[in-house]
Amino acid sequence: MSTVFAQWLEEHVHKLARASIYASSVAHWERFFAAERGAGRIGSAVSVEDLFGGDIVDRMITFRLGEGVKGETIRGDLAALSSALNYARKRNRLREVPCIPDVDAALRSGPKELEYSMEQVAGLLEAAWRLQERHHVHLFTLISLSTHGRTEAILELEAPQVRDGIIYFNPPGRMQTKKRRSTVPVAPSLRPWLAGASGKIIRYQTPLAKSFWADPAVPEYYERPCYGIRKAFDACLMEAGIRNPHLGLRVPLLDRQGRQREQVDNNGGRELMWRGLGSPNTLRHTLHTYLQTVGVPQAQIDAAAGHSSERGSGRNYTHLRPEYLKDFIAAVETYWREMDGLTTVHRVRPVPEKGKT
16 A cells, blocks of 8 residues: 555645645555554555455544544545545556445534635735735635635646636546536636736745845745645735734634643743634635525536536537526626725736835
């Protein structure tokens, strides 16, 4: 299994938005295998054959629960195992692979109900636009709330996938999975932000050292591909929450006893710890709820979200019909028009104020 994991990480995972999360899951599996060897339940190396029957997987679930990990996190560890096995099978390195059981339903989290208000989204957008090194969060937010796209699909989006007024979230050559990647028209409000793009759409900007600036008063940046956005997104939420406490975008970071955590500050004292409210995926839930509230047909919401059950060759051409997601796009435009009363940073590209870039 160590070889299966290593090949999967090296050949495939490093290109994905969730690369660090998958690598962390593999590390948990290796820790578990080490514990099993220490207890004398397995040999020096775990083979794929050892996984048939499910006993090892069941013990892994028990092992992780004993560490206080939630069911949803353990599901991620199981998904990493399943993905690594299937990757090897599709490349004819394994003849067959075991069926990996899921975590018991009673251990999974319930539905995520959190959604952002328009005022909260406006605060997030303004915080993201205030610093140039956070502009990728700004663009990510615009795309998410204009397309209903999945977080990974947006982070991995390349310019060639945007053509003829349509975003093809599933790139050529990539097989669709259970989490389907949709095909969505480019909403008018989003179009200016994608115009002239090349290469990777979501790119992180890093400030150059001042000695490299052509003008000592004007900071300069270089861009690099962005495959994760959680930390920058959280930083924007935190800043928006500090600037506008009434938005509630900064919430206490609690320990398992429900007490707010503390950390040592720069002066050796203690300070309370905070976190941002929600995550990048909260944007997806926010748009989903809004679309249902304004009466967009559920079939269009599902199609944009990648939940469509349409089958057959006809689905390959549905997006070419003039009426494709017409109500969906109209609702997205209504959303941004309503946002106009709270902020303007979602419109034409404004120039950030000097000294704030």
